[in-house]
Amino acid sequence: MNKEKFEQGLEVRRSVLGAEYVDKSIQNATDFNRPMQELVTEYCWGEVWTRPGLTKKTRSMLNLAMITALNRPHELKLHVRGAINNGLTKDEIKEVFLQTAIYCGVPAAIDSFRTAQEVFDEIDKEQN
Incomplete structure (x- = not known):
């Protein structure tokens, strides 16, 4: 190592x-x-x-798309939170998932929207 x-x-x-x-x-x-x-x-x-070569924000966007394509909700949950830590907004995350709906499939994107909403709800609870 x-x-x-x-x-x-x-x-x-x-x-x-x-x-x-x-x-x-x-x-x-x-x-x-x-x-x-x-x-x-x-x-x-x-x-x-x-x-x-890429910013953390760009890497997060790519990860959200790839993890959606792979249908890995546990990893997606981690990387939604990571994307927020790297400066992505909810609107940018939404746009990534809309893009994946076209190229990876609607069911994968729907699951990603659902998973992201869980993360957003957790973050809202933590902040209150």
């Missing part, structure tokens, strides 16, 4: 998904899934998310 890339990835991962969530994921890692946590942190977050 490249310790420097892991640490860079940990920093970006915390800034996007929230330190509490990331730290809990790493602390709760088992012998079975620890290698996956390390892989994701080092390569996904440390190698790719730290590249200068």
Whole structure:
């Protein structure tokens, strides 16, 4: 493992998904899934998310579209919150999902709208 890339990835991962969530994921890692946590942190977050070619906001938009296409609601929930942390507005998230409705299918987009609304409701409760 490249310790420097892991640490860079940990920093970006915390800034996007929230330190509490990331730290809990790493602390709760088992012998079975620890290698996956390390892989994701080092390569996904440390190698790719730290590249200068795209902003975090753009990366979040792409992730929302791709995760919608893959129909991964648990990951989508995390990345909706991450997208908000990266500066996307609800209207921008809505536009991403409308775009995915055309290219990925209406059922996938409907599920993403539903999942995003759950996140928005959670955030509203946290702020009140």
